[in-house]
Each structure stands twice: as structure tokens, then as C-alpha cells.
Amino acid sequence: MENVAIFDSPGKGRGLKTTKEFWAGDVIFSEPSISAVVFDSLAERICHSCFRTQDKLQRCGQCKFAHYCDRTCQRAGWAEHKLECSSIKAFGKVPNENIRLVARILWRLDKDGDVVSDMQLTTIDELEDHIADMQEDELKDFKVDIHNFLDYWPRTSKQHTIDNISHLFGVVNCNGFTVSDQRGLQAVGVGLFPNLCLVNHDCWPNCTVILNHGNQSAVNTMFHSQRRIELRSLGKISEGEELTVSYVDYLNLSEDRRRLLKTQYFFDCTCEHCKNRTKDDLKMGGREVDGVKPSEEQVKEATDYCFEMMEKVEKSRLNGNYHEVVKYCKECVDKTESVLADTHIYLLRIWSTLSEVQAYLQYFTDAADYSRKMVDGYIKLYHPNNAALGMAAMRAGVTHWQGGEIEVGHAMICKAYAILMVTHGPTHPITKDLESMRMQTEMELKMFKENEYVYHSMREAALKNKPMAMMHEPKSVEEGIKNMFHRKK
Ligand SMILES: [Zn+2]
Ligand SMILES: [Zn+2]
Numbered sequence: 001m002e003n004v005a006i007f008d009s010p011g012k013g014r015g016l017k018t019t020k021e022f023w024a025g026d027v028i029f030s031e032p033s034i035s036a037v038v039f040d041s042l043a044e045r046i047c048h049s050c051f052r053t054q055d056k057l058q059r060c061g062q063c064k065f066a067h068y069c070d071r072t073c074q075r076a077g078w079a080e081h082k083l084e085c086s087s088i089k090a091f092g093k094v095p096n097e098n099i100r101l102v103a104r105i106l107w108r109l110d111k112d113g114d115v116v117s118d119m120q121l122t123t124i125d126e127l128e129d130h131i132a133d134m135q136e137d138e139l140k141d142f143k144v145d146i147h148n149f150l151d152y153w154p155r156t157s158k159q160h161t162i163d164n165i166s167h168l169f170g171v172v173n174c175n176g177f178t179v180s181d182q183r184g185l186q187a188v189g190v191g192l193f194p195n196l197c198l199v200n201h202d203c204w205p206n207c208t209v210i211l212n213h214g215n216q217s218a219v220n221t222m223f224h225s226q227r228r229i230e231l232r233s234l235g236k237i238s239e240g241e242e243l244t245v246s247y248v249d250y251l252n253l254s255e256d257r258r259r260l261l262k263t264q265y266f267f268d269c270t271c272e273h274c275k276n277r278t279k280d281d282l283k284m285g286g287r288e289v290d291g292v293k294p295s296e297e298q299v300k301e302a303t304d305y306c307f308e309m310m311e312k313v314e315k316s317r318l319n320g321n322y323h324e325v326v327k328y329c330k331e332c333v334d335k336t337e338s339v340l341a342d343t344h345i346y347l348l349r350i351w352s353t354l355s356e357v358q359a360y361l362q363y364f365t366d367a368a369d370y371s372r373k374m375v376d377g378y379i380k381l382y383h384p385n386n387a388a389l390g391m392a393a394m395r396a397g398v399t400h401w402q403g404g405e406i407e408v409g410h411a412m413i414c415k416a417y418a419i420l421m422v423t424h425g426p427t428h429p430i431t432k433d434l435e436s437m438r439m440q441t442e443m444e445l446k447m448f449k450e451n452e453y454v455y456h457s458m459r460e461a462a463l464k465n466k467p468m469a470m471m472h473e474p475k476s477v478e479e480g481i482k483n484m485f486h487r488k489k
């Protein structure tokens, strides 16, 4: 770990600083997880070894709980699962994800020692657990977990003190990192990455974290080679500067971010953007038309209306009633678009939902229009290399392309590619997808410029032959992408 050093960050406790200069897209460090588990709710749909989404998984014949892609994944995951497998059998039921994770970490530490690799900058002992900061009801759940853990933990494994076990539960509770599937679109589990725990928060950070599952063959040949996170630089970072990431989505008002950070991570954010309430006015602003702004009451009324509609939309979305989602969203847009600024965060959420759902329902022209508005708003709010902005540009690019607007489509795909090269890196599956889409659209654009008629007839033929990917079912994926650490509801 020659790139970083631990230091005392004023007002924040321990932090990491650089020991040399970095530029946008540089990997400052990469780190494998100590351990990770699949969420309880997805235990039968995600491979417990490689964490990929698969249609058909095979069940572990012993515990009937763990699921794998195939024998190779099962073998690769056996070292992690072996003791878990017999414990689940003996316990007679499956403990929740927190308990499973704590147990997996403890077995790993018992086997490999407090520092499992020479890259690891801190022991788990030294990480904060914030037990003293917990609220009463949170503490109650916490104690139930510990109680169940003690029943689950086998007598044949090394015995630990209650203090040690509580500490580990506390660490997992505030530092458990959300593990996404191979394409980074869905939150599928939670894992612990010790070095990452040392990186402090800033609402306008200089780094981003991305999980890279590596390629399939590497997963299968090396134990724990999968599930590496990379800390990537978003821009120039000077030698000696503190490294920061954002634990929450910037598309919240500073007040809401501060509240989230206080209740979930137990600190008061004192970053520049919170101090100055930077961009709060844009996020709740009214639309100026020919120098005329709507009154404060008009903006408030439209904001409240949007909020109400968002609840209805979420309900319909959860029921899978996508036509109703579109109906509510459009009602909302019709009523508020003329009053609210194009950077209003509720309006942005409605546009985002509309573009996602319309793309899924294959109304590409509509999806393209809304995704364009979403990207235009995001550009004014987010850091130019924000991953969520990159993903939004990708959606805009794909929907324009599918809607037959090759020029905007190609431009947006190029924009997305440029951002994801920084935030995800060239080997991430999504960046690779973008690269091939970039080449494909570049070729089509050339054709379009040479002969529009030939282009359109060719395109129609191509669309008939292969329905394009990317139309995953709309679900609330945003949490997985935007909330870095996994928090229990
Ligand atoms: Zn697998
Ligand atoms: Zn098993």
C-alpha cells in the first residue's frame, strides 16, 4: 500500500491520505473482501460464490441453503462455506445475513489471523463499531442478532468473548459494503473491506468505489480473488490530500444528507457543500420562463404534489403495474413541469422513472425524451465524473439509439463511456458494453451521414433480428448503486 497512509483527519478520526499525486480514473488501491454474504431475500437467486445473477442455480446438497452456478462455483466457494454449511445443518435453520456475515468473517480471521494480507492497513479490532451511538430500538435488534449468533456458532470453532462478537456486529452494521451483481445494477449482498472503512465521507468527494467481480476464470482459480473493490480517483488529487468517498447520494438536500449521515453513520457532516448548502436552491427551485419566476407558494404546491405522486408511483412500481406508473408520472409532469426547475430533484426522479419504465415497455422515443431531461438536470447537479451521471447518460444513449436518434444516441454513449472509464475502469462489464455500443453507434452514425435512407432500412432489419439488451425490469435499483454501505431498514 505505497499509495496511501493512515493519518488523523481533523474532526473525523482516522482517515487515509495520498502519498503521491493522482489523476482522474487512477486506481488508488484495490482490495478483496474479508468475506461477504448474499442477502437473505436473494439467497436462491444469486450464486453464493461469484455473486452473479443466474436463472438456474444448484443447491448445496448438505445445507440446502447455499446456491451456486455450477460445480466450479461450489468448489470455489467451499472454503468460505464449509463451516457455515455444517453450522446451518446443526442449527436447523438459516440465520440472517448479518449473523452469517459475522460468522464468515470470524472463521476467516481464526484461520488467517487479524491481518489476512499485507495489503490490509488496519485490523478489524481497530475499526469503529459505534455501539455507543445506537438508539434503543436499534440496540434491541442488535442484541437479538448476538443472541442468535451464539446459538449458531459451533462449539468446535474457536470461542470468542461477547465484547469481540459485539464489536464485529457493530463494525458490520456501520461498515458493511453493499455488494452488487456483476453488472453493478442490483444490490445483492453485503461484505467487509477493511481498508475502505478508513476512507472518510465527503458529500463532494475526490474518489469513488466500484466493485469489480473480475473475470470468470480468475474467480474460479483463486480463492477470494473475486469481489475486489477499487478506490478510483475522480480528478486530480495532490500528494498528502485526504481521500474521500460519498456514503450518500448527492441528489438529496444538504439537510437530508446530514440527517442520513447522522442517523446511519453517526457523524455531523461539515463538508463545504453542507456548510454552504451548495446547489440546494437548484434542487428545490422554480422554473424561470422569460425572466419570470413562479412564486414560492406555486413551487411549494408543485413540490408537495410531486411528493404525493412519487408515493403512488412507488406503490404501482412495486406491484409491477408499469402502465399505471406511466400514467401517474405523466400526470405529475403535466402539472409541475412548467413550475419546477429542470434541476428539481423530485421532477428528476419522475423523469428518471418515466425513462426507465418507458424503455422497458419499449416506448423508446418517449424514454429518450425523458432520459435527456434527466441527464441535462444531472449535469447541473452532479460532479462531472459521478457514476450515477454516467449511468444516466448510458440510459439516454441507449434509448436515443433505440428510438432511432443515432446522433444524440452516439454522443450520449460517448459521454457515458468517458465517465465510466473513470468511475468503473476499462475492465468493468458495463464499460465494456459501452465500448462496443460506442463502436457500433459510431459505425451507424457514419452510415447515417452518408445515406439516411440506407441507414434506416438497415436499422429496421437489425432491430427485427436482435432485440437489444439493457431492458431489465424496472425496480428500485437506485439504492444499490447510490448507497455505498448497506443499511438495514
Ligand atoms: Zn457462480
Ligand atoms: Zn451447504
Ligand SMILES: [Zn+2]
Pocket (backbone or CB within 6 Å): 202, 203, 204, 257, 269, 270, 271, 272, 273, 274, 275
Ligand atoms: Zn456534507
